[in-house]
Amino acid sequence: MKYIAGADYYVHWLPFPEDNGTDGAAVVPNDDGTFSILMDEKLLQNAKKAYTTYQHEVCHIEDDDFYNEKPISEIEKI
Amino acid sequence: MFYDNYVRLCNEQGEGPTVVAKKVGVDKSAASRWSKGSLPRDTTLVKIADYFGVTVGELMGDEQIKPETERVGEKETENATINSGLEAALEALRNQPGRRALLSATKNMTEAQVLRFADWLADVTGGNKD
Numbered sequence: 076m077k078y079i080a081g082a083d084y085y086v087h088w089l090p091f092p093e094d095n096g097t098d099g100a101a102v103v104p105n106d107d108g109t110f111s112i113l114m115d116e117k118l119l120q121n122a123k124k125a126y127t128t129y130q131h132e133v134c135h136i137e138d139d140d141f142y143n144e145k146p147i148s149e150i151e152k153i
Numbered sequence: 154m155f156y157d158n159y160v161r162l163c164n165e166q167g168e169g170p171t172v173v174a175k176k177v178g179v180d181k182s183a184a185s186r187w188s189k190g191s192l193p194r195d196t197t198l199v200k201i202a203d204y205f206g207v208t209v210g211e212l213m214g215d216e217q218i219k220p221e222t223e224r225v226g227e228k229e230t231e232n233a234t235i236n237s238g239l240e241a242a243l244e245a246l247r248n249q250p251g252r253r254a255l256l257s258a259t260k261n262m263t264e265a266q267v268l269r270f271a272d273w274l275a276d277v278t279g280g281n282k283d
Binding site for chain 1: 240243244247252253254255256257258259261262263266267269270273274277278
């Protein structure tokens with residue numbers, strides 16, 4: 076299923092805390108069934124990395140990763 | 154005894170004593186001083202032991218150094234434990250009522266970082282009831 080930015084999910088750019096250990100992105104489900112993708116502002120310095128990271132988060136939503144049975148290691152490719 | 158062990162471990166890794174000295178953050182001339190009998194500081198000893206995956210006791214000759222294959226096996230087990238701990242923390246966050254989230258974690262992310270980041274996320278988003 077395709078989700079639409081601005082309707083099914085929202086993207087927020089904000090400064091992540093220092094030394095956070097993430098790749099610069101996270102996705103959270105909202106109470107109304109939509110999702111919020113949070114992106115670290117530092118990624119704006121590298122458009123290619125920002126785009127691939129953003130796509131990774133959108134895939135979490137489209138693949139239903141909050142509700143499927145896949146192990147987290149497979150979802151996040153740890 | 155320290156220097157003999159140090160050289161032996163360097164040889165096992167195929168590296169020279171001065172190269173390893175630089176890698177653990179000391180001046181390359183330190184290796185020359187060690188060869189003449191002086192000993193590294195305690196903090197440097199710990200760094201060298203960590204670098205080779207041995208204990209300080211083994212490095213100093215107080216304990217017998219385990220075979221390299223055994224040391225590698227222990228290191229892999231340690232890494233596997235770290236990774237499974239990170240996975241468990243991320244999995245818990247995916248299913249945690251009130252603050253569900255999926256993080257794009259780096260391989261080096263720690264459980265403590267996951268918890269701190271989850272707190273920060275909950276502050277920023279106000280949590281979720283999903």
